[in-house]
Amino acid sequence: MLLRELSEASGVSGHEDAVRQLILDAIKDLVDEHRVDTLGNLIALKKGTGQARRKASSSRRKVMLAAHMDEIGLMIVHLEKEGSLRFRPVGGIDPRVLLAKKVLIGDDSVPGVIGVKPIHLLEPKAREQVIPVNEMSIDIGTSSKEEAERLVRLGDYAVFDATFGELGGELRTVKGKAFDDRAGCAVLIELLRDTYAFDLYAVFTVQEEVGLRGARVAAHAIAPDVAFVLEGTVCDDIPKKRDISPTTTLGGGPAITLMDRSVIADRRLVEILVNTAEKNDIPYQFKQPGLGGTDAGAIHLSREGVPSAVVSVPSRNIHSPACVLSLNDLENTVHLMHKTLARIHEVDLNW
Amino acid sequence: MKEIIKELTEAFGASGSEHGVRERIRQRMAGRADEIRVDPLGNLIAFKKRKPKKGVQARRIMLAAHMDEIGVMISHVDEKGFLRFTRIGGVRPLSLLGSRVVFADGTIGIIGREKPEKRDEFPSLDKMFIDVGAVDKEHLTRKVGDVAVFMRPFSDLGQRLTAKAFDDRIGCAILVQTAEELETTPHDVYFVFTVQEEVGLRGALTSAFGVEPEVAIAVDVTTTGDTPEAHPMAVSLGAGPAIKVKDGGMLAHPGVKSWMADTAERLGLPHQFEVLEGGTTDAMAIQTSRAGIAAGVISIPCRYVHTPSEMVDYDDVQNAVKLLVGLLSGPADI
Numbered sequence: 001m002l003l004r005e006l007s008e009a010s011g012v013s014g015h016e017d018a019v020r021q022l023i024l025d026a027i028k029d030l031v032d033e034h035r036v037d038t039l040g041n042l043i044a045l046k047k048g049t050g051q052a053r054r055k056a057s058s059s060r061r062k063v064m065l066a067a068h069m070d071e072i073g074l075m076i077v078h079l080e081k082e083g084s085l086r087f088r089p090v091g092g093i094d095p096r097v098l099l100a101k102k103v104l105i106g107d108d109s110v111p112g113v114i115g116v117k118p119i120h121l122l123e124p125k126a127r128e129q130v131i132p133v134n135e136m137s138i139d140i141g142t143s144s145k146e147e148a149e150r151l152v153r154l155g156d157y158a159v160f161d162a163t164f165g166e167l168g169g170e171l172r173t174v175k176g177k178a179f180d181d182r183a184g185c186a187v188l189i190e191l192l193r194d195t196y197a198f199d200l201y202a203v204f205t206v207q208e209e210v211g212l213r214g215a216r217v218a219a220h221a222i223a224p225d226v227a228f229v230l231e232g233t234v235c236d237d238i239p240k241k242r243d244i245s246p247t248t249t250l251g252g253g254p255a256i257t258l259m260d261r262s263v264i265a266d267r268r269l270v271e272i273l274v275n276t277a278e279k280n281d282i283p284y285q286f287k288q289p290g291l292g293g294t295d296a297g298a299i300h301l302s303r304e305g306v307p308s309a310v311v312s313v314p315s316r317n318i319h320s321p322a323c324v325l326s327l328n329d330l331e332n333t334v335h336l337m338h339k340t341l342a343r344i345h346e347v348d349l350n351w
Numbered sequence: 352m353k354e355i356i357k358e359l360t361e362a363f364g365a366s367g368s369e370h371g372v373r374e375r376i377r378q379r380m381a382g383r384a385d386e387i388r389v390d391p392l393g394n395l396i397a398f399k400k401r402k403p404k405k406g407v408q409a410r411r412i413m414l415a416a417h418m419d420e421i422g423v424m425i426s427h428v429d430e431k432g433f434l435r436f437t438r439i440g441g442v443r444p445l446s447l448l449g450s451r452v453v454f455a456d457g458t459i460g461i462i463g464r465e466k467p468e469k470r471d472e473f474p475s476l477d478k479m480f481i482d483v484g485a486v487d488k489e490h491l492t493r494k495v496g497d498v499a500v501f502m503r504p505f506s507d508l509g510q511r512l513t514a515k516a517f518d519d520r521i522g523c524a525i526l527v528q529t530a531e532e533l534e535t536t537p538h539d540v541y542f543v544f545t546v547q548e549e550v551g552l553r554g555a556l557t558s559a560f561g562v563e564p565e566v567a568i569a570v571d572v573t574t575t576g577d578t579p580e581a582h583p584m585a586v587s588l589g590a591g592p593a594i595k596v597k598d599g600g601m602l603a604h605p606g607v608k609s610w611m612a613d614t615a616e617r618l619g620l621p622h623q624f625e626v627l628e629g630g631t632t633d634a635m636a637i638q639t640s641r642a643g644i645a646a647g648v649i650s651i652p653c654r655y656v657h658t659p660s661e662m663v664d665y666d667d668v669q670n671a672v673k674l675l676v677g678l679l680s681g682p683a684d685i
Contacts, residue, residue, distance in 0.1 A: 225391075242436060244477070245427035258496040259424055259439070264367030265548060270496070286495045289424045290437030305392030305557035351373070351389035 002026060003186045003289040003330070004164040005043065009178035010072030012090050012157040013210045016040055019069040023185060023204050029148070031202065041202040041218045042069070049195045058308035063344060064201045064224035064306070065337075066215055066295045067184030068201035068208035069178065072131060072319050074158040076105065076138075083114065083142035085117050085152060088133065091209030097320045102161035103138060108149045110321045111161060112140040121350065160321035171251040171326035181208065183313040183330060184230035190334045196341055208295050212262070215295035215299060219302035226269070226307050228337065232325065233257075233287055233312035245288040248314035251326045253283030254333040256292065259290060262297020268308035268347050276340045287313040307349060353512070357505040360514035363455050365422030365439050366532035366550045368498045369393055371420045371455065376544050378525060383530040384542065394558040395583065396546040399530065404537035410683045413541045413564035413644075414529070414675070415555055415633045416522030416571065420515070421657055422500040423452060425481070425493060432485040434460065434493055437476065444476055446658045455459045458483055458492070458497055462468030501659040510665055511588065517661040519548065521651050521668060522570035524598035529675040537678045548633055555633030566607065566645045567681055569634035570671065572661070573598075573625050573650035583631030584627070588652050589664040591621030592671040595648035600631025601638055606685035607647030614677045620670050625650050645685045649674060662680065 011019035020042050028034060031044040048060060072091030079085055085105070089095075101118040115137050118139050119127070138158065142148040164176035188202055201222050205214035219227070233255055237246035248255040257265050257274050277284040287310075300308035315322040364372030373395050380387055384397035394420070401409045421440035428434055447462045454460070460481040464474045481499070485491040489644075505514040514520075526542050541562045545554035548571075559567065573593055578585030586593050594611045595603045615622040627650075638646040649671055654662040 093602075243427075243429040243431075259367065259437075264439075264550065267368070288437075289426045289496065300392070301553055301556050303557070304390055304561040305394075307391055349391065351370075351393055 002189065003174065003182065004176070006182035006185055007164045007178050008028055010109070010157070010159045011071055012159055012339060013067050013070040013092070013207045014090070015157050016069040016206050020204065023069065023189065025188050027192050027202070031108070035325055037218060037221060039214050039217050040206040040270065041214045043218060043222070044192070044202040045194060046196065046200040046202065048198045061198045061225040061344070062201060062222065063341070064219065064222055064227040064299065065200050065204060066203045066205055066227065066229050066299065067188045067216065068181045068205045068295055069185060070206055070209050071116060071159065072209050074103065074160065076152055076154060076156045079145050079148045079152065080137065081145045083144050083148045084137040085148065086134070086137055086159060090157070093319060095130055098133065098136060103158040104161045105138070105140065105152055105158040106156035110140055111339070112138040114160070115139050115152065162321035171324050172328055173250070173324055175322050175324050177321045177323060179234040179313070179315040180318040181326050183232035183325055187230045187313065187330065187333050189339065191337055191341070194338060198344065205295055212293070212295050212298035216298035216302065218240070219299040219306060223303055224306055227296065227299045228293050229299065229308065229310045230333070230337070231294050231310055231312035232315045232318060232323070234295070234318055235314035235316045237316070247288045247291065248312070250286055250314055250316060250324070251328060252285040252314065253277070253329060254336045255285050255287040255312040255314050257312065258289050260292045260294065261290070262293030263300050263308060263309055263310070266307035266310045269307060272343065272347050273309060273311065273336065273340055276343065277336050280339050282336045282339070284336060289326070352426050352524065352528050355508060355527055356512065356514070356521065359520040359524050360505045360516050363500055364418055364420055365498045365500050366419040366547045367439070368455065369418045369546045372520070373544065376418065377524050377525065379527045380530060380542065385461045386487040390558055390561055392554055392557050395422035396558060396562065397530065398507055399533070399536060399540045399542065401537055402535040406568040407507045407537040408684060410538045410566050411541070411562070411564045412538045412679065412683060413543055413559065413567040413637065414526055415543045415545050415558070415567065415569045415637060416526045417519045417545045417554065418523055419546055419549050420500055420518070420520070421549050422498055425495050425497045428488065428491065428493065428495060430488060432488040432491040433463070434481040434483065436481055436624045439498065441657050443657060444479065446476055447479065450659050453482065453502040454493070454497055454499045455460040459483045459502060504658040511662055512659050512665055513662045515659050515661065517653050517663050521572060521653070521663055524620070525668060525671050525675065528672045532672060532676050533600060533679055538679060538683060540679055545633055552633050552636035555636040556640065559637040559644065562628070563641060564644055566685055567634060567637045568607070569632045569637065569648045571632040571648060572651060572656055572663070573627055574656055575652045575654055578654055586623060586625050586652050588654060588662070589666060590623045590652070592667055592674055593623045593625035593650040593652055595625045595627070595650055597626035598631045599629045600635035601646070603634070603647040604645040604685065607645050610683065610685060611649065611674065611678065614681070615674055618673060618677045620674055623673070640683050642664070
């Protein structure tokens with residue numbers, strides 16, 4: 001399964017090479033042109049084809065679909081003389097997620113574990129405290145700086161060492177790291193198997209997790225008329241005492257963004273997504289408004305502005321080594337996007 | 352002009368849902384501009400072409416006032432039909448409690464709160480909810496994503512006016528009135544009514560890229576220091592439109608600032624200078640667009656900003672129009 005390979009590939013923000021190569025291999029025969037831009041975004045063009053293309057040639061639109069290749073991770077910033085490694089987070093990581101986790105460092109995937117003080121040694125008060133990242137270290141089994149230097153260099157990236165696996169169930173759940181946003185990458189690759197009447201720019205972006213940086217420059221270069229961002233998003237659907245939003249629900253279908261901290265989704269695009277889902281009996285849900293941010297935040301403000309929307313695959317435990325998603329949701333996201341793109345010309349982009 | 356102010360402040364238009372107010376402005380601007388268009392994000396751009404004047408170098412001038420107002424968006428509908436919500440822009444819980452909100456279709460909601468843990472505890476937004484009077488969930492027509500704004504009519508207090516959304520419908524009204532009073536101008540003037548200012552100057556960013564002006568003036572409200580025990584600030588209601596020196600996001604272009612001050616002096620218009628510690632306006636986003644733009648701000652002193660009852664002085668408003676007409680009638684050599 002492609003999602004397995006995408007999930008297990010290493011690609012922390014700024015070093016997405018392995019993921020990009022994997023995606024390039026998967027899409028090169030599905031697109032007309034592809035290139036890698038200065039910042040490392042993989043930009044592929046699938047030209048519009050068929051009757052519809054000729055008919056609509058005067059008003060043919062450029063549609064940009066974006067999914068980010070990068071994942072959150074760690075960067076090695078110091079080698080201790082006892083051979084352990086100090087690190088800093090790249091992107092948003094909850095320090096509580098890090099303790100006692102296995103990691104892989106650098107291009108040679110040197111294995112390591114993040115140290116933790118056993119509960120036996122903790123004062124009762126210390127058990128309630130969060131240990132800051134700058135007090136943690138990675139143990140790669142070396143006992144001197146010299147020995148560590150033979151395996152690791154300053155600036156090397158580290159990712160969670162997490163294997164993809166199936167949990168199963170009616171929702172066909174799978175677990176793995178980096179579903180944010182390899183789930184979106186998987187959806188976008190799948191969408192490229194079809195043909196469209198418009199020129200489709202599939203963009204696999206870099207550096208989303210550190211500030212939507214790749215999307216910003218890619219959107220400027222492409223100057224699209226409309227954009228969809230494909231994401232893996234927060235799902236917090238464990239039972240709660242209060243009747244409040246679960247953000248999204250696993251198995252509830254693709255999550256459509258209305259508003260997050262980076263963008264207010266274009267209402268006309270939200271409408272056609274909802275309408276298409278209802279017409280085709282595709283389950284869908286709205287992501288709880290007001291939370292998070294995606295590449296759409298940068299894309300919609302590009303040049304004179306780009307009407308943009310976000311469709312996400314819900315994932316529990318994102319930004320951890322054990323994300324959980326439902327393959328039903330993933331397939332329904334592909335289905336919804338596919339059906340929506342087939343009628344995107346119906347959207348009147350004039351106000 | 353009070354009629355325009357009443358119409359625009361009472362119009363519906365939270366950030367991202369500016370349709371209602373945009374259509375009202377579009378009608379008002381029809382016939383007052385040579386060309387009107389709406390850009391991809393929803394900014395309304397009305398262009399008034401220059402009439403060359405001897406000895407005056409024509410400039411591309413952008414005037415910006417934002418159409419959007421702060422509001423709330425439904426984030427969750429509970430089993431009994433109560434609505435949880437999130438903020439759109441700088442809505443404060445203090446202003447919501449006891450207030451009413453209205454949805455685009457006129458549905459009215461009141462703000463309720465959960466039982467406080469402690470007696471005097473002030474609730475955060477996640478402990479509050481909207482009650483639209485639905486008997487149960489079955490009869491509820493509201494859904495996640497629906498948007499509401501403060502419900503409050505415009506009131507004419509004589510010299511002073513009060514309404515919701517003076518931030519920045521007063522700027523919109525001033526631009527409309529300026530277009531009305533400005534018979535000819537030696538400059539190419541773009542009256543831009545922007546979207547999504549309250550969530551991060553977003554419409555200004557894209558419209559400035561599209562308009563590509565040489566000079567830009569944002570017209571927006573600023574806070575004052577003239578109420579009891581107010582945070583010290585040398586801006587008062589009735590002392591004239593305020594010429595911005597700086598705010599939390601920008602330093603006004605000194606050339607634009609003196610152009611404004613000199614023009615006000617020449618026309619004998621009262622004016623004051625404004626140094627705002629927090630907050631900013633569309634001019635911040637415009638200033639750094641493309642290769643950089645000479646940008647300044649005419650601020651309308653306004654009390655109780657971001658509450659359902661903001662207050663401005665009518666003379667300040669009219670003098671801002673006179674100042675803009677004066678600026679656009681003569682040379683703009685920054």
